[in-house]
Amino acid sequence: MSKKIVTTLSALLVAGSATFAAAQEKVVNVYNWSDYIDASILEDFTKETGIKVVYDVFDSNEILETKLLAGSSGYDVVVPTADFLQRQIQAGAFQKLDKSKLPNISNMWDMVMTRTAQYDPGNEYGLDYMWGTTGIGYNVEKTKAILGSADAPTWDVIFKPEIAAKFKDCGIYLLDSPTDIVPTALLYLGLDPNSHNPDDLKKAEELLLTVRPNIRKFHSSEYINALANGDICLAVGWSGDVLQARDRAAEAKAGVEVGYVVPAQGAKMWFDMMAIPGDAPHVEEAHAFLNYLMKPEVIAKASDYVFYANGNKASQAFVSKEVLDDPAIYPKDDVLAKLFSFLPYDPKTQRVVTRLWTKVVTGQ
Amino acid sequence: MTKFGSAVFNRLVIIIPYAWLMFFFLIPFFIVFRISLSQTAVAMPPYLPVFDLADGLSGIFSGIREFSIDNYLWLTQDALYINAYGASLWIAGVSTLCTLLIAYPIAYGMAQAPSNLRATLLMLVILPFWTSFLIRVYAWIAILKPEGLLNQFLLGIGVIDQPLIILNTNWAIYIGIVYSYLPFMVLPIYSALEKMDHSLNEAAQDLGCTPISAFWQVTFRLSLPGVIAGCMLVFIPAVGEFVIPDLLGGSETLMIGKTLWNEFNANRDWPVSAAVATILLLILVVPIMFFQQAQAKADGEGR
Structure with a gap:
């Protein structure tokens, strides 16, 4: 009984305003690292799709993991680092992505996809947001x-x-x-x-x-x-x-x-991966959000803002020269070959x- | 109000704090305690057994049979945990003593001040709370660092010719705890001293006490409940302190808060971290009981 009370209470607290709003409008609840996106991307997404973004941030994988494993987090899109993602997949925290709703996946960078498949065979649960x-x-x-x-x-x-x-x-x-x-x-x-x-x-x-x-x-x-x-x-x-x-x-x-x-x-x-929790309340909207973030010009804008390389090959045509040519952000091929995944x-x-x-x- | 009505009202008033304790202390504690008897698992939630109400009573009984005290035994296997508890108690104890030595004269001075000044003085003690605790701790980094304000001042007046290394040592932790918790010590001592009847002190001196012995035998004794309350208010949170050692302390400082963090977040072992937390609670409950006994005794004597 106590567990039920606690889960209900925490679900109410965390999802709070979001669940309330869900009755009237389309919403996606995103939980990402702090300082990790250009806020105008979220506004543009709402303009284009009519889906409101409720954006919340964390500053350590541990906080995200604790919320995910406790269950009923109320989030639709979360961004754990790949080694955390792998363990959370094992624990049953995520649902498989519906790739038919993610046509922009063709823009992704095979070098990154091959490496992230080490954590998530077939990239069935997660897609790279940024890496470093x-x-x-x-x-x-x-x-x-x-x-x-x-x-x-x-x-x-x-x-x-x-x-x-x-x-x-x-x-x-x-x-x-x-x-x-x-x-x-x-x-x-x-x-x-x-x-x-x-x-x-x-x-x-x-x-x-x-x-x-x-x-x-x-x-x-x-x-x-x-x-x-x-x-x-x-x-x-x-x-x-x-x-x-x-x-x-x-x-x-x-x-x-x-x-x-x-x-x-x-x-x-390391790779920060976008994934959809198993108990996400807005699965449809979550896919729309992931698909939007895989648009080359959108994710390029994010990279320009946060100074991290992204996992989207097609976006490199849109990333500013200053970021793309900085070997500290996009290492050259000889250095790339020496990077190991943990x-x-x-x-x-x-x-x-x-x-x-x-x-x-x-x-x- | 009728006699019956007021009796019901009294009952209701008593229920509120008990209900509060029940929902926000006792029930959460039992959840933590139950987790401490389980085993870690890669699952949601990350431990076993989990009670499913759908299984009914038999499910609960089979779950209880899976409980074990292995996690508590584990804590005795590695000296790490005992050392961390010991270090936390030591740091909290020393800090409490330092806080008391600084706070008592402040509270005494406040209680002796003219009554029209007291409200202002009280305000000044509470004033730091208007700034976020975290910001005040960060400010100490700027003060204590090698090229910080303190070292610049001391170098400037020629007391030292090498910057003192205080930041990232235990000294910085003591300074941080004493500073942060000082108001919690000053306020209860002040309230005990303020209530005191000064004619008692005069009587003691009339009967041949020196001012110093009058202070020890009358003033200090009467302020003892305030001193004990202040010590508890500082000691108990200081034992579990995480932020101050993290920001001001050095890497070699091992307090129980950090150990708990490691168990929970690095090892993802909720059961062992629940066991660490349960033991910590037991360590703290003993002084609280001691405090309550002292309080009851003091009340008895006061009458």
């Missing part, structure tokens, strides 16, 4: 002074203790995200980034423990400000966040220049990785 990389954000001037060369840094600045030590006082931040750092450490060791082998994970742990003394902080968002303000030299972070720091630093005109590089050794590539851990391995991460971060 986990690389190094750096203070251009200070890094040049320390390395003594203008070359972009490689993973050596993080994982080679004698080089990292030179950056220690200037400051290094790492993402507080084992699923980003552990695969990258494995890659640096020349091992399979997706390895679940306990021996490999042990080696990654040993490497990270030697790196640990040089790290000032493990955090998944503070590095944006820290880089932009010139408080730190290096941060392992997500491409779009570092580019945001680059823009803020440029706007502040305080003489801080931030750069982003996908290191030559390779890096993790597949989710099974619960047991996840526990091992979380535990090793706690040991690396806290020393316990």
Whole structure:
């Protein structure tokens, strides 16, 4: 009984105004990352289709996952990262897409579709919205002074203790995200980034423990400000966040220049995927929304706004030159070939990785 | 109102807080407790067993048979959890003590102030709440960072020649907690001191007490309920504090809030995180019971 009360209450609270409005007009409830779309796209969609968009945002996959797994989220379109998507598909959180209602799917980029099919065979449940990389954000001037060369840094600045030590006082931040750092450490060791082998994970742990003394902080968002303000030299972070720091630093005109590089050794590539929850109240409208976002000129507008690459090949004719030619956003083919996709851990391995991460971060 | 009517009214008034506790504390707690006895699963919701009312009583009984205390045993397997509880209690305890030492003189001063000034002083204590808690914590980052206001000031007046590293250490957590919770300590102590009859203090001094011993034996004792209430109001939320250690603390700070976050969000293990939360609740219930006993005793003595 209590469960029923709780579910009903939470459904009422979350969907609240949306369900109420549904009686009178066509609505789609979208749940996307914060700062991840040009708001005019939503207005244009309503103008073209007559469907009202109720747009809500989150700032971590965990929040989205908690809502999805609790059930009755009331959302029609959500945007989890691909490794989260895969697990949520297993848990039964999504419904299969009706591709007959998605003719614009022909615009999608086969390179991206092939990679996202690793998470979702046949791309039956999700379609890529944006994708990016986990690389190094750096203070251009200070890094040049320390390395003594203008070359972009490689993973050596993080994982080679004698080089990292030179950056220690200037400051290094790492993402507080084992699923980003552990695969990258494995890659640096020349091992399979997706390895679940306990021996490999042990080696990654040993490497990270030697790196640990040089790290000032493990955090998944503070590095944006820290880089932009010139408080730190290096941060392992997500491409779009570092580019945001680059823009803020440029706007502040305080003489801080931030750069982003996908290191030559390779890096993790991640995908944010649009999907429709199994209990979505407006399935028809959700498909219309996905189809609209696969229009080349629409998604190009989104990429221009958020500075992320999208998974739509046809849109590249419409993406501004500034974004399309920026290797930090659209890496060149030789770099693309070195990007790896990270597949989710099974619960047991996840526990091992979380535990090793706690040991690396806290020393316990 | 008739006698009967007022009796019914009294009953109803009592029901409201109990109903509140029932719906917003007891029932949620039992849901959490039930999850802590289940096993994690890749499903919606991500644990087993889930009770389906369609199965009727037999379904509930077979579900209950699947309950186990494995998650609680798990917490004893790895020193991580005990260390995290210990660190949280230690940080909360030290912070509470510091808050008390700072808050008592403030409250005492307020209670001694002329009565026309008191309303203004009270206002000043509450004033920080007009700014969002999160913004105030962020402001401490700007104050404490190596090139922040505090270091610039200290370097400027020549007290130090190297910036102090305070941000991202436990010092910053203590500063953040003491600052954030100070009003919760000041207000109950002030209200206890304000009610006090000053002639008692004079009587003590007339009977040969020095001012200091009069303070300890009369004023402080009479303010004790306020001190205990203030300590509880600071200590209990500080144990589970997540935001302040996350923003101001260093990576090596391991408090129970972060451990719970990891279990819930990184391991996606709702049952183990429910067990962590249940134990945390038990740790906090003990001081509350202690507080209530002290309160009851103080009330008894007061009469």
